[in-house]
Amino acid sequence: MSFSVSSSYEKLRSIVDITPNDALPSPAALLKAANSLPTTIPSKGLGEAATEAHLLSDIVPGFNGPKTSSNYYGFVTGGVLPIAEVADNIVTAFDQNVSVHLPDQSISTVVEDKASSMLAELLDLSAGWNGRVFTTGATGSNILGLACGREAVISNRLRDAGITDSVGELGVLTACMKAGVKEVQVLTTMCHSSLYKAASVVGLGRVSVKELPFSSDEPWRMDIGMLESELQRSEKGVVSIISISAGEVNSGLFAVNELELMQKIRRLADRYGAWLHVDAAFGFFARALPDTDEFKALRSKGLGIELADSITGDCHKMLNVPYDCGFFFTRSVDILNSVFQNPNAAYLAADPSSIPSPLNIGLENSRRFRALPVYAVLLAYGRDHFAEVFARQVRLARRVAKFLHESKGYELLPKSALSPEAVFRGTHIIVIFRARDDTINAELVKRINATRKMCVSGTKWDGKPACRIAVSTWRVDVERDSNLVQEVLKSVLKEKE
Numbered sequence: 001m002s003f004s005v006s007s008s009y010e011k012l013r014s015i016v017d018i019t020p021n022d023a024l025p026s027p028a029a030l031l032k033a034a035n036s037l038p039t040t041i042p043s044k045g046l047g048e049a050a051t052e053a054h055l056l057s058d059i060v061p062g063f064n065g066p067k068t069s070s071n072y073y074g075f076v077t078g079g080v081l082p083i084a085e086v087a088d089n090i091v092t093a094f095d096q097n098v099s100v101h102l103p104d105q106s107i108s109t110v111v112e113d114k115a116s117s118m119l120a121e122l123l124d125l126s127a128g129w130n131g132r133v134f135t136t137g138a139t140g141s142n143i144l145g146l147a148c149g150r151e152a153v154i155s156n157r158l159r160d161a162g163i164t165d166s167v168g169e170l171g172v173l174t175a176c177m178k179a180g181v182k183e184v185q186v187l188t189t190m191c192h193s194s195l196y197k198a199a200s201v202v203g204l205g206r207v208s209v210k211e212l213p214f215s216s217d218e219p220w221r222m223d224i225g226m227l228e229s230e231l232q233r234s235e236k237g238v239v240s241i242i243s244i245s246a247g248e249v250n251s252g253l254f255a256v257n258e259l260e261l262m263q264k265i266r267r268l269a270d271r272y273g274a275w276l277h278v279d280a281a282f283g284f285f286a287r288a289l290p291d292t293d294e295f296k297a298l299r300s301k302g303l304g305i306e307l308a309d310s311i312t313g314d315c316h317k318m319l320n321v322p323y324d325c326g327f328f329f330t331r332s333v334d335i336l337n338s339v340f341q342n343p344n345a346a347y348l349a350a351d352p353s354s355i356p357s358p359l360n361i362g363l364e365n366s367r368r369f370r371a372l373p374v375y376a377v378l379l380a381y382g383r384d385h386f387a388e389v390f391a392r393q394v395r396l397a398r399r400v401a402k403f404l405h406e407s408k409g410y411e412l413l414p415k416s417a418l419s420p421e422a423v424f425r426g427t428h429i430i431v432i433f434r435a436r437d438d439t440i441n442a443e444l445v446k447r448i449n450a451t452r453k454m455c456v457s458g459t460k461w462d463g464k465p466a467c468r469i470a471v472s473t474w475r476v477d478v479e480r481d482s483n484l485v486q487e488v489l490k491s492v493l494k495e496k497e
């Protein structure tokens with residue numbers, strides 16, 4: 001697809017001193033930026049023109065390239081599609097506060113609702129997912145997920161005890177005491193670190209998060225037997241929220257990768273009164289890949305996400321809209337209302353049949369119109385173009401995985417009993433690996449990033465350092481980028497130790 005809108009990034013690039021395709025700024029640019037900062041607030045301002053010049057010539061060259069370089073593989077950051085940037089500039093220019101649904105005053109809540117319903121269509125969610133909120137990101141969405149889970153699982157017990165008040169009303173402590181709940185646990189495998197943060201924020205505590213690994217070889221997979229025995233603790237006053245990692249941030253692998261297993265987990269959740277949450281920040285988008293043999297195995301891993309009670313997703317990753325933009329889906333608006341209602345503001349009361357006011361179903365009151373870039377990209381590029389963008393990302397990741405598997409100097413992780421072909425067919429957008437030589441491996445990330453041609457992030461796997469490539473930008477060109485990645489990876493092995 002060719003683009004007809006010119007983004008301000010293209011304009012800025014023509015006037016600022018950056019090497020457009022570098023994934024990282026030079027140390028000199030970083031130093032220059034740091035030295036350009038004022039020591040204190042000026043009593044008389046610099047004025048707008050001088051400040052703009054400072055921003056462009058000092059600060060901007062000190063930025064990294066996750067959104068602008070094709071070869072930034074450090075985190076799952078995505079890029080910014082041209083129309084998304086145009087929309088985001090419109091958001092700033094018109095500064096709508098998408099807080100209360102006031103359709104005779106602004107179309108913004110209606111557009112936001114349309115954006116989230118089109119997003120649900122892109123991700124193949126059937127009708128009925130009426131609780132839809134744009135958040136600041138997957139961390140925000142995981143907080144919503146655990147807050148809703150907490151609300152539901154404790155309220156079930158309150159109702160059993162004949163109490164109609166909600167947790168939102170009573171607070172966790174009182175609600176648990178009245179309901180005879182002794183413990184709330186979050187059952188997961190290799191979850192994103194933000195789930196621990198979410199557990200702390202919603203008052204469950206980081207220790208409530210429990211890992212249920214299938215085996216030491218496949219720690220990302222959920223052990224369904226262990227899950228059931230944890231859920232059986234419900235007899236002793238323990239209530240549970242299940243959080244499925246789809247996929248895991250280091251490897252891209254899914255905790256549950258078959259529809260039948262997901263159905264089984266759904267039945268267990270129903271039997272034991274647990275809430276089923278899926279953190280599908282980027283894995284969700286596997287469902288929007290082309291429906292062809294090439295992606296069949298991968299698409300099937302995303303099956304069953306729709307059986308959840310709530311789902312976390314990110315738009316600022318693979319959907320390539322600017323920060324910050326995540327989403328949260330749940331079937332029930334009531335549960336969101338129960339947690340997030342902004343009470344005692346009669347003028348805010350909404351007609352239940354209409355679009356709910358965002359301030360009653362999410363964390364913030366005043367909110368940025370972050371849905372507009374989502375609306376714009378879905379409208380501008382459509383389902384087919386996104387399928388093609390996602391396909392290119394996966395193809396690049398698979399090429400890199402194949403190169404690593406065949407190279408003598410590197411080891412593709414995790415070690416797998418599957419055939420290489422099956423491994424490649426299951427590869428999504430993340431590739432994790434290490435250098436076979438321990439000395440090189442210890443400084444592999446540093447060596448790769450020192451080239452500035454691409455950026456990767458370091459992590460640990462099996463307790464040893466590992467390196468991770470995450471492909472998430474729309475700028476992917478499979479041939480060009482796989483050549484560059486291979487060149488860099490070959491060159492860093494040859495460096496003198």
Ligand SMILES: *Cc1c(COP(=O)(O)O)cnc(C)c1O
Pocket residue numbers: 076136137138139140192194246247248249279280281282314326
């Ligand atoms: C990125 C990510 C998060 C955190 O998302 P933010 O957008 O950075 O808040 C949570 N879970 C998973 C699986 C992720 O990939």
